Amino acid sequence: MSSLGLLLIIAFSGAFITYFLGKISLKSRDFFAVFISSVCVAIIARLHNSYQKIVYFNFFDLPLTLRLDTLSWFFAIAIATVGALSIIFSLSYIKGRERTSFYYLMMLLTNAAMLGIVLSGDLVSFYVFWEIMSWSAFLLISYNRGPALAAGMKYIIMSVIGSCAMLIAVLSLYAAYGTLTICELVPFAASASSGYILFLLILFFIAFGIKNAVWPFHSWLPPAHSEAPSPFSAVLSGILVRMGMYGFLLVFFTIVGLKVFVGLGKTNFHYVLAWIGAINIVIPTFIAMLQNDSKRLLAWHGVGQGGYMILGVALGSSLGVAGGTFHIINHTSYIALLFLVVGAVEYRTNGIRDLNSLGGLIKKMPVTFIGALVGACGLIGVPLTNGFVSKWLIYKTLILDKHPFLAFAALLGTWGTILSLYKFLHNIFLGQLPEKYKDIKEAPFSMKFPIIIFSGIIILFGILPGIPLRVINAIGTSFGLKSLNVTIWGIASETGTLNTINIFTSLLAVGIIIWLISRFGRKTAAVNQDDNYAAGAYVPKDKYYYTVDFYNPLYRMITPYLRDFADEFYMRLARWGRSLCGKLRRIYTGDIGNYVMYIVLFLALLIAFKLWGRI
Amino acid sequence: MITGALVHWCSDALKIFVSPILAFIIGIFFLGLSRKIMARIHWRYGPPLLQPVIDIIKLFSQKGISHGGLFNLGIILSIAGCVVVILFIPFGWMCPLSASGGMLVILYMMLLAPLGMALSGGEAANPNISIGISRKLILSLAYEVPLLLILLAVMTYYNTISVVKIVPEQQNAGWSLFSLPLFLPGIAYILILPAILGKRPFEIVQASQEISSGPMAEYGGGFLALATIQHILNLFIGIALFVNLFLGGGSNPFTFFLKMLAVFVITVFINAVFPRLRIEQAVGYLWRWPTMLALIGLILVMIRCK
Numbered sequence: 001m002s003s004l005g006l007l008l009i010i011a012f013s014g015a016f017i018t019y020f021l022g023k024i025s026l027k028s029r030d031f032f033a034v035f036i037s038s039v040c041v042a043i044i045a046r047l048h049n050s051y052q053k054i055v056y057f058n059f060f061d062l063p064l065t066l067r068l069d070t071l072s073w074f075f076a077i078a079i080a081t082v083g084a085l086s087i088i089f090s091l092s093y094i095k096g097r098e099r100t101s102f103y104y105l106m107m108l109l110t111n112a113a114m115l116g117i118v119l120s121g122d123l124v125s126f127y128v129f130w131e132i133m134s135w136s137a138f139l140l141i142s143y144n145r146g147p148a149l150a151a152g153m154k155y156i157i158m159s160v161i162g163s164c165a166m167l168i169a170v171l172s173l174y175a176a177y178g179t180l181t182i183c184e185l186v187p188f189a190a191s192a193s194s195g196y197i198l199f200l201l202i203l204f205f206i207a208f209g210i211k212n213a214v215w216p217f218h219s220w221l222p223p224a225h226s227e228a229p230s231p232f233s234a235v236l237s238g239i240l241v242r243m244g245m246y247g248f249l250l251v252f253f254t255i256v257g258l259k260v261f262v263g264l265g266k267t268n269f270h271y272v273l274a275w276i277g278a279i280n281i282v283i284p285t286f287i288a289m290l291q292n293d294s295k296r297l298l299a300w301h302g303v304g305q306g307g308y309m310i311l312g313v314a315l316g317s318s319l320g321v322a323g324g325t326f327h328i329i330n331h332t333s334y335i336a337l338l339f340l341v342v343g344a345v346e347y348r349t350n351g352i353r354d355l356n357s358l359g360g361l362i363k364k365m366p367v368t369f370i371g372a373l374v375g376a377c378g379l380i381g382v383p384l385t386n387g388f389v390s391k392w393l394i395y396k397t398l399i400l401d402k403h404p405f406l407a408f409a410a411l412l413g414t415w416g417t418i419l420s421l422y423k424f425l426h427n428i429f430l431g432q433l434p435e436k437y438k439d440i441k442e443a444p445f446s447m448k449f450p451i452i453i454f455s456g457i458i459i460l461f462g463i464l465p466g467i468p469l470r471v472i473n474a475i476g477t478s479f480g481l482k483s484l485n486v487t488i489w490g491i492a493s494e495t496g497t498l499n500t501i502n503i504f505t506s507l508l509a510v511g512i513i514i515w516l517i518s519r520f521g522r523k524t525a526a527v528n529q530d531d532n533y534a535a536g537a538y539v540p541k542d543k544y545y546y547t548v549d550f551y552n553p554l555y556r557m558i559t560p561y562l563r564d565f566a567d568e569f570y571m572r573l574a575r576w577g578r579s580l581c582g583k584l585r586r587i588y589t590g591d592i593g594n595y596v597m598y599i600v601l602f603l604a605l606l607i608a609f610k611l612w613g614r615i
Numbered sequence: 616m617i618t619g620a621l622v623h624w625c626s627d628a629l630k631i632f633v634s635p636i637l638a639f640i641i642g643i644f645f646l647g648l649s650r651k652i653m654a655r656i657h658w659r660y661g662p663p664l665l666q667p668v669i670d671i672i673k674l675f676s677q678k679g680i681s682h683g684g685l686f687n688l689g690i691i692l693s694i695a696g697c698v699v700v701i702l703f704i705p706f707g708w709m710c711p712l713s714a715s716g717g718m719l720v721i722l723y724m725m726l727l728a729p730l731g732m733a734l735s736g737g738e739a740a741n742p743n744i745s746i747g748i749s750r751k752l753i754l755s756l757a758y759e760v761p762l763l764l765i766l767l768a769v770m771t772y773y774n775t776i777s778v779v780k781i782v783p784e785q786q787n788a789g790w791s792l793f794s795l796p797l798f799l800p801g802i803a804y805i806l807i808l809p810a811i812l813g814k815r816p817f818e819i820v821q822a823s824q825e826i827s828s829g830p831m832a833e834y835g836g837g838f839l840a841l842a843t844i845q846h847i848l849n850l851f852i853g854i855a856l857f858v859n860l861f862l863g864g865g866s867n868p869f870t871f872f873l874k875m876l877a878v879f880v881i882t883v884f885i886n887a888v889f890p891r892l893r894i895e896q897a898v899g900y901l902w903r904w905p906t907m908l909a910l911i912g913l914i915l916v917m918i919r920c921k
């Protein structure tokens with residue numbers, strides 16, 4: 001038995017064993033869930049550079065295969081790590097709720113299915129694992145019941161539409177070439193007509209775009225992310241949604257191939273895709289600024305950051321693909337971290353997510369705050385966090401390839417991110433601490449641990465981006481892109497070098513010098529939060545906030561332009577469908593006489609049809 | 616060979632120390648000068664030129680209050696961010712860290728200064744500070760829109776992301792401010808310069824009559840001195856960037872300084888005569904005229920490059 005098969009068997013059977021252990025003892029179940037998810041991380045880490053391909057089953061004449069290459073290893077390690085850390089976070093988060101064994105089953109099943117997706121070597125296995133992932137995610141999104149049910153329904157309807165598109169594409173590939181193994185499909189792309197390739201690309205774009213929440217298919221994401229349990233929101237936004245990006249990379253660069261993708265005749269498919277990415281950055285990021293629910297704010301950023309990945313990948317240059325791919329893993333680390341932070345706050349404040357009613361928690365939850373700060377810096381792309389390096393790569397390729405308007409959209413998105421993320425930090429952790437949260441405690445260790453690990457990853461990859469960039473460079477060369485001159489501290493090239501170590505050292509040194517200078521002055525006295533200067537005004541306790549409508553003047557200016565047209569359209573479609581069905585239902589009056597009349601009418605119709613048919 | 620490398624290394628190390636100190640001295644001179652010019656425009660005598668130096672020394676000797684760890688760290692982060700930006704901006708022939716990332720790093724490091732101030736002020740839990748920060752971030756978003764277009768026009772025109780390469784190009788081919796496609800972005804930069812420097816008519820963030828100095832409200836003693844230093848360095852960055860991108864930089868630090876002085880005096884004149892705008896008015900203005908000019912400039916650059 002090869003290690004790939006073993007990995008999937010462990011992942012899938014582990015999920016079900018965890019469920020049944022939950023019937024016996026909760027403690028052993030928790031331990032086993034953590035154990036299984038850590039074992040997956042260990043196995044994948046050991047598989048680094050041992051690339052392989054195996055046939056595990058023959059389904060009629062279709063061999064079902066598993067395969068591991070650089071791209072799938074890169075995604076697999078991210079999936080396993082996020083999975084393991086979110087399981088650890090769940091230990092206290094989910095404790096004491098109902099149906100916890102079911103929760104663990106679904107969490108582990110989702111992870112296993114995602115591993116299956118990236119390891120599958122043919123499109124049938126890919127599709128099967130994709131469906132397992134979609135449906136277990138649905139069950140987790142609606143885990144909280146109430147509004148979560150509606151969110152889950154919205155998700156699964158769009159997800160099913162995406163799956164249908166994928167199924168059509170897969171079937172047409174099978175009809176055309178008689179094989180669905182990925183490596184056997186590769187040579188066909190070169191000979192296919194550009195119209196057929198475009199047809200395939202559009203179908204796969206719908207399939208993966210819906211999962212990846214690409215505008216205009218994004219509207220399932222904000223409710224789903226905000227209603228799901230927080231550890232699962234981390235998985236969902238961090239990696240599950242990015243399975244769509246994996247699909248894009250797989251289809252664009254492995255199956256269709258770089259040359260065909262970029263040189264797709266007059267259609268300029270990749271250029272249109274880049275503009276969709278740019279729209280995807282700007283509008284959701286500014287909508288995020290208007291949100292008052294902390295998880296919904298992050299969810300909109302999940303949509304917005306997806307735009308950077310698409311923008312990078314769509315350009316098809318070495319730097320762009322490297323930036324886009326790097327941004328996937330960076331996004332995974334910081335958005336997962338931020339969702340876990342929100343989860344920790346939610347856990348301590350009994351489920352408060354409303355940004356307007358929190359505040360001042362930095363004094364009570366310092367570790368969580370540091371996690372939030374690092375995560376926010378990563379999301380903004382402050383230098384020395386990983387988000388900066390990937391964005392730098394994307395901007396650089398945009399500017400040097402002469403796409404200044406796309407670069408403008410991407411840079412503008414960053415400034416929108418700063419505003420909304422500062423609001424996030426300020427309204428939860430800074431400002432006045434309300435009286436009711438006076439006795440709040442720091443999050444328990446099982447929550448702090450994943451937060452610390454993710455923060456460490458963000459800073460490590462920000463200062464030494466060479467570690468992930470080497471793997472990403474290998475992915476790029478496997479797509480047939482020119483190899484980049486990757487060093488441990490960034491990228492060296494003639495048109496502009498990045499040296500993160502220089503930036504880090506200078507910032508650290510300057511910081512220390514300024515700190516020493518500030519020590520020259522007289523010692524400061526520490527005061528509490530009520531001891532504030534208000535220009536002579538009386539300061540009433542507990543009523544002295546500025547959090548609601550944090551950017552009020554800006555909101556008034558931009559809100560009229562920030563309507564979610566796509567969502568409004570879908571909702572109108574849904575309402576229209578419902579009213580149509582409602583009208584159809586009226587024919588069931590419950591009166592026997594009416595039904596007899598229907599039957600007679602139907603018979604009369606048949607006879608009339610028959611008579612006309614004769615004539 | 617080895618001695619040559621050593622000399623090279625030493626001069627680099629020296630530049631790293633000298634350029635922030637020089638920036639500080641120039642900035643503090645500008646601050647004193649602006650108070651003097653303002654006073655003369657108001658028909659007053661005005662404080663001595665060295666008044667900001669005296670103030671900083673006095674403030675360091677006074678006792679301040681602290682609201683917690685982030686309150687102390689944020690302001691340090693803010694200054695450190697400014698200093699690192701200065702290391703990336705060429706000053707005449709002095710440019711210690713230019714080879715480590717170019718314009719995009721400058722653009723992103725410029726973000727540390729407002730972020731540090733915002734984090735520091737946020738922990739102070741004073742609503743005046745929160746209002747000030749909210750205004751500061753809105754204003755930065757407002758001027759960042761034209762600024763990004765301007766920088767993109769310049770970077771696209773010279774096809775590089777490195778400031779150091781833009782300066783010699785201008786010394787060969789003339790200042791970008793007077794070259795045809797970059798003329799409009801140059802004008803746009805002048806229009807948004809008061810907003811970048813936080814001067815009137817965009818002195819919305821501090822607005823001492825409305826929100827008791829906004830983000831500065833809780834700073835006292837050493838912290839206020841540090842906040843002043845941050846302001847000084849910010850002054851230097853905003854003007855130095857303009858001189859480098861549009862006025863051909865400087866072949867030596869002295870001509871560079873003279874160009875900076877000329878630009879600064881213009882902003883002081885504007886500062887002296889204009890009243891303060893409201894934040895909506897400021898955003899409306901910045902998103903209208905400078906953005907339009909910068910956008911037209913960028914389109915012209917695109918047409919020229921095609």
